[in-house]
Amino acid sequence: MDIRAALLTEHSLQRTASVVNYIGGDPGKFKELMRLFLGDNYRLTQRAAWALSYCAENTPELVSPYVGTLIKQLENRSAHNAVRRNVARLLQFVDIPERLRGRAFEACYRLVDDPAQPVAVRAFALTVAARVAEHSPELLDELRLIVEKHAPHTSIAFRKRASLVL
Numbered sequence: 001m002d003i004r005a006a007l008l009t010e011h012s013l014q015r016t017a018s019v020v021n022y023i024g025g026d027p028g029k030f031k032e033l034m035r036l037f038l039g040d041n042y043r044l045t046q047r048a049a050w051a052l053s054y055c056a057e058n059t060p061e062l063v064s065p066y067v068g069t070l071i072k073q074l075e076n077r078s079a080h081n082a083v084r085r086n087v088a089r090l091l092q093f094v095d096i097p098e099r100l101r102g103r104a105f106e107a108c109y110r111l112v113d114d115p116a117q118p119v120a121v122r123a124f125a126l127t128v129a130a131r132v133a134e135h136s137p138e139l140l141d142e143l144r145l146i147v148e149k150h151a152p153h154t155s156i157a158f159r160k161r162a163s164l165v166l
Helices: 003-009 013-023 027-037 042-058 060-075 081-091 098-112 119-133 137-153 156-165
Strands: none
Touching (some): 003 027, 003 042, 013 027, 013 042, 042 060, 042 081, 060 081, 060 098, 081 119, 098 119, 119 137, 119 156, 137 156
16 A cells, blocks of 8 residues: 555545554554655645544554654644644543653643633643653643643533543
């Protein structure tokens, strides 16, 4: 399968699932998907992000070499919402190395604290930040404060996620 061509033919769950199934647990195929995700074609990046998040959910170990690169995408303020949403979603399933936990927490904390972010981005970022904060009670307290600050002004979905995660 030509992953690039497959992603460009249509944007559907069925097409995404076929790409994810094709990649399976193959690091080489996953590397190609990452290359497409990190490219400069907006539509391809968006579609690759969706497949990437499902690959991470199915086979989280494939993501390990790319965690730092993915955190950069969360830190990138000009990244499209779909990119941030899918990166935050996939990081929920991945063990973040200790050396990257500070950056991951900071990037996710910033997204949770930004009311202009879509609810899904904030909810996934909250989950990732809480997973990182499990290793540090001070960070968990900081996260609780920011959630309490925004709770009255957010959606029911975000408040539900906050109650489950925290």
